[in-house]
Amino acid sequence: MVVADARPQPADPAVTAPETPVRALLTRLAIRDFRNLARVDIAPPPEGFALVGENGQGKTNLLEAIHYLQLLRSFRGARDAELVRFDTAGFYVAAEMANAGHRAVSVGFERAGKRKRVLVDSDERPRLTDALGAFPAVLFSPRDAEIVAGAPGARRRFLDMMLALSSRPYLAALQRYRAALAQRSAAMRRPGVTGARQEESVAVWEAPLAEHGAVLWRTRREWALAQRARYVELCAAIGERAPADLSYASSIAEPDDPEAALRDALARSRAADIRRGLTHAGPHRDDLSLTLGGRDLRAFGSAGQQRTAAIALRLLESTTRRAASGSEPVVLLDDPFAELDARRAARILELLVAQGSSQMMLAVPRADDIPPRLTRLAHYQISAGAVRSEST
Numbered sequence: 001m002v003v004a005d006a007r008p009q010p011a012d013p014a015v016t017a018p019e020t021p022v023r024a025l026l027t028r029l030a031i032r033d034f035r036n037l038a039r040v041d042i043a044p045p046p047e048g049f050a051l052v053g054e055n056g057q058g059k060t061n062l063l064e065a066i067h068y069l070q071l072l073r074s075f076r077g078a079r080d081a082e083l084v085r086f087d088t089a090g091f092y093v094a095a096e097m098a099n100a101g102h103r104a105v106s107v108g109f110e111r112a113g114k115r116k117r118v119l120v121d122s123d124e125r126p127r128l129t130d131a132l133g134a135f136p137a138v139l140f141s142p143r144d145a146e147i148v149a150g151a152p153g154a155r156r157r158f159l160d161m162m163l164a165l166s167s168r169p170y171l172a173a174l175q176r177y178r179a180a181l182a183q184r185s186a187a188m189r190r191p192g193v194t195g196a197r198q199e200e201s202v203a204v205w206e207a208p209l210a211e212h213g214a215v216l217w218r219t220r221r222e223w224a225l226a227q228r229a230r231y232v233e234l235c236a237a238i239g240e241r242a243p244a245d246l247s248y249a250s251s252i253a254e255p256d257d258p259e260a261a262l263r264d265a266l267a268r269s270r271a272a273d274i275r276r277g278l279t280h281a282g283p284h285r286d287d288l289s290l291t292l293g294g295r296d297l298r299a300f301g302s303a304g305q306q307r308t309a310a311i312a313l314r315l316l317e318s319t320t321r322r323a324a325s326g327s328e329p330v331v332l333l334d335d336p337f338a339e340l341d342a343r344r345a346a347r348i349l350e351l352l353v354a355q356g357s358s359q360m361m362l363a364v365p366r367a368d369d370i371p372p373r374l375t376r377l378a379h380y381q382i383s384a385g386a387v388r389s390e391s392t
Contacts (some may be wrong), residue, residue, distance in 0.1 A: 021322050021326055021327055021328050022099040022326070022327050022328065023046070023099055023327065023328045023357055023358060023359055024097060024098070024099050024100035024136045024325070024327040024328060024329055024330055024358075024359070025044075025046055025097060025098040025099055025100070025330070025359050026044050026066070026095055026096075026097060026135075026330055026359060026361075027043065027044070027096045027097060027098050028041075028042070028043050028094075028095065028096040029041070029042045029043075029044065029065075029066065029093075029094070029095050030092070030093070030094045030095075031062070031065045031091075031092070031093050032091060032092040032093075033084060033085040033088040033089075033090065033091045033092065034061065034064075034065045034068075034083055034084075034085065034091040034092075034093055035058065035061040035064070035065075035083055035085060035385075036057075036058045036061055036085060036384065036385035037058055037061055037062060037065065037085070037385045037387075038085060038385055038386075040062065040065075040385075040387050042380070042387065044359065044361070044378070045377075045378050046359060047359065047360070047376060047377055047378070048330075048331075048358075048359040048360035048361050048362070048377055048378075049361060049362070049377050049378040049379065049380050050362045050363075050364065050367075050370050050374060050375075050377040050378070050379050050380070051063075051361065051362065051363040051364070051380050051381075051382055051387070052363075052364055052365070052366065052367050052369075052370070052379060052380070052381055052382070053363075053365065053381060053382035053383060054365055054383075055365060057382050057383050057384060057385070058382050058384070058385040058387075059334070059335075059363035059364075059365075059382055060076075060141075060334050060363065061385070062363070062382065062387070063139065063332045063334050063361060063363055064076060064083075065093045066093075066095070066135075066137065066330070066332060066361065067137055067139050067332055068083075068093055068107060069093055069094075069095050069105050069106075069107060069134070069135035069137075070132070070133055070134070070135045070136065070137045070165070071132070071161070071165075072107060072116070072118060072128050072131060072132060075139060075141075076143070080109045080114070080116060081111055081114065083109070084109065084111045088111075089110060089111055089112065090108060090109045090110040090111050090112075091108070091109050092106070092107070092108045092109075093106065093107050094106035094107075095135055097135065099327050100134075100135065100136055100325070100327055101134075101136075101325055101326075101327065102120055102121050102134045102135075103121050104119070104120070104121055104122065105118070105119065105120050105121075105131065105134045105135050106118070106119045107119075116128070118131045120134045129171060129175070132164065132165060132171065133165040133166075133325075135330075136321055136325050136327055136329035136330065137329050137330040137331070137332055138314055138317050138318045138321060138329045138330075138331055138332065139314075139332040139334065140311060140314050140331070140332065140333050140334065140336045140352075141334040141335075141336070142307070142334070142335060142336075142338050142339065143334075144307070144310035144311070144313070144314060145303065145306045145307050145310050147310050147313060148290055148297050148298060148301065148306040148307075148309045148310050148313075149298055149301075149306045150298075152285075152286070152287040152288075155287055155288040155290075156283075156284070156286065156287070156288070158288070158313060158317075159220050159223070159288060160174055160216075162317045162320055162321070163219055163220065163223065163320075165321065165324075166320050166321055166323075166324035166325075167219065167324065169215065170215065170216070170219050173212040173213075173215035173216055173219075174212075174216060176208060176212040177208075177209060177212035177213050177215075177216060177282075177283070177284075178284075180205045180208040180209045180212065181205075181209060181279060181282070181284060183205045184202055184205035184206070184209065184279055185277070185278070185279060187201040187202045187204075187205065188202055188273060188274050188277050188278075189277055198274060199270060199271075199274070202270060202273070202274060203267070203270060206263055206266040206267065206270075207263065209262065209266060209279075209282060210259045210260070210262040210263035210266065211259055213258075213259075213262045213282050213283050214258040214259035214262055216283040217250060217252070217258045217262070217283050217286070218258055220248050220283065220286070220288075221248045221250070223248075223320070224246060224247055224248040224288065225248075227246065227316045227319070227320075228245070228246050228247065230316060230319070231244065231245075231246040231312055231313070231316060232244050232245065232246070234311075234312035234315055234316070234351065235292075235308060235309065235312050237347060237350075237351060238308045238311065238312065238344055238347045238348055238351065239308070239343055239344055239347055240292060240305065240308060242292050242293030243292070243293060243294075244290075244291070244292050244309070244312075245289075245290070245291045245292075245294075246288065246289065246290055247288075247289045248286065248287075248288060248289070249286060249287040249288070249289040250283075250286045251265070251280075251281055251282065251283075251285045251286055252265050252281065262281065262282060265281035265282070266279070266281050266282070268281075269281050290309050292305055292309075297309055303339065304339075304340060304341065304344060307339070307340060307344075308344060308348075311336075311348055311351075315351060315352075318331070318358070328357060328358040328359075329358065330358060330359050330360075330361065331352065331358040331359070331360045331361070332361050333352075333360060333361065333362040333363065334363050335363060335364055335365065335369070336348070336362075337349075337369070337371070345371075346371075349371050349373055349374075350373075353373055360374065360377065362374055362377060367379070
């Protein structure tokens with residue numbers, strides 16, 4: 001695996017935040033029959049709110065419902081049918097927004113027909129991809145450590161999700177690349193087709209794989225180059241003493257023409273791919289390399305160091321989304337300081353506050369867990385899926 005040139009480069013305009021972005025605001029939220037949330041209606045203040053409740057009462061479910069409006073699926077990997085409250089026909093989530101490029105977005109799902117309906121500004125979007133990212137948000141969660149500690153696929157998913165929500169060309173290339181990859185895999189496993197005929201049916205998908213894979217390779221690499229210096233700064237600001245680093249690790253060498261390089265790599269590996277039934281060259285095999293003191297964070301980092309890196313990546317995601325939309329995304333904080341020592345938690349909070357003036361939705365188990373800097377937020381209590389407001 002070849003690691004792309006990690007020297008700091010001038011930031012690409014596509015990932016450089018504007019000087020004075022406005023805040024995207026969630027002004028009204030309605031939830032019906034989503035997990036244990038039977039009926040929730042909230043009009044969040046511009047600063048956001050702190051949601052307090054014991055584990056299992058629905059805090060993460062509420063943040064998941066908000067985030068669903070951006071991704072149109074569960075960030076926890078649940079199927080839509082699993083999100084429907086017991087003994088109900090479906091769920092509904094809707095938001096009204098300000099400063100976000102769209103005024104409203106809503107999603108309804110019917111369990112019986114597995115039908116999902118998405119409206120953006122009262123217009124139905126027959127293709128879900130046309131509504132992706134309509135609600136701009138970034139979620140910070142203890143689950144984010146998996147981005148760093150998990151297999152390369154976790155880091156590819158982070159890159160793909162962030163860049164697809166920020167760039168329509170990237171989203172289109174990702175969809176076409178995945179479709180061509182599935183077709184090439186199917187051609188390798190087609191019963192009764194062998195020899196030259198099989199090679200020909202596999203080879204036909206290599207041109208689209210190279211074409212769309214080159215877009216993925218180039219965009220990921222440019223993002224890593226542009227954000228590397230900021231990643232290093234963030235890790236140091238949180239408290240890492242050893243030097244951190246970020247780079248794009250690719251299955252192909254550093255080419256002048258990535259499309260041609262991918263096409264050649266696919267052709268060279270074709271015979272071996274057919275024997276094994278897998279495509280071994282391409283961006284679907286690449287990784288985001290994260291190191292601390294020159295050592296792989298996945299293998300050698302402590303839990304706290306992996307959480308630090310994951311939070312730094314989420315802060316970079318916020319910057320990337322802000323640059324793409326011109327608005328500060330809404331920040332969703334799901335018990336973000338759990339399992340972190342007080343020093344790291346305080347520095348992370350300082351970074352979150354300094355990052356911008358985003359509207360924040362904070363979920364914590366106890367009121368004492370609300371950091372002093374965020375006590376100004378309106379307080380809501382949640383119990384058994386029911387949300388009520390209380391004075392701050």
